[in-house]
Amino acid sequence: MNTDPACVFCRIVAGELPAEIVLDEPDLVAFLDQRPVFKGHVLLVPREHVVTLPDLPAGLRDGFLEAAQRLATAVVDGLGAQGSFVAMNNTVSQSVPHLHLHVVPRTKGDGLRGFFWPRTPYADDTERAAYGDRLRVALG
Template identity: 35%
Template sequence: MNDLPDSSVPCVFCEIIAGSVQCAVVMEDATTFAFMDTDPGSDGHLLVVPKKHSADLTDISAEDLTATILTAQRIAKKVLSELGADGVNLLNCCGIEAWQTVFHFHLHVIPRYRDRSKDRMELPFEPGIPVGPTALAEYAKVLAAAL
């Protein structure tokens, strides 16, 4: 099974950045572009993307990643103060199995509210179910050796 995106399909985020696809722009600077998500999980849910195309977290340059996360942080602060959110999630999905559907690196800035009428998001996993120390040690050993 091929889990790679179809490279013959134009990148909708590149088209949004170029202005050929309409969006509700939140902000733009020399490196990043932020716009409202058209299928939001909560009121005020938006996306922050680098202007330079990179497919995902493993493909983005350190410079573009830094600029994108700093823009997301700046916006997250305003989501809290201006939209009255009670919290905020930053989410990146890297790969089809991780729910990535647009293969242009992006961060979701998702306002979170106690008021469930403003917040339709639910956790996709059940936190609080610990993994044994042997499994944790093995994952750590494999990753530490690779780094």
């Protein structure tokens, strides 16, 4: 499997850096964003180091989208959100050059406007873990 030892997400996938993992599958991993737009903001990444969506191998496309669907459902079922915002940057505005899909819980009137993303930090690691637990339960 192709990995990049300098990539933050590859290091999270390898267990070298801490993260609140909510989905751990053979080809994909999802974890809570360290700087969430809203609490419960999840990043979905392929285990393999892939930089952009056009680089994603054909064999991973269906599984990647299916996992994104499950995460979008989990933020509603597990966190009580009314919906979700699902987004992905490719090269421009891509803070980590490893393909990642954002699943952000949304509630009407939450203040998210356009692409000006506020950041809502967790109070501490215990609160972050509680959000991770709720999402893992919703994912089954």
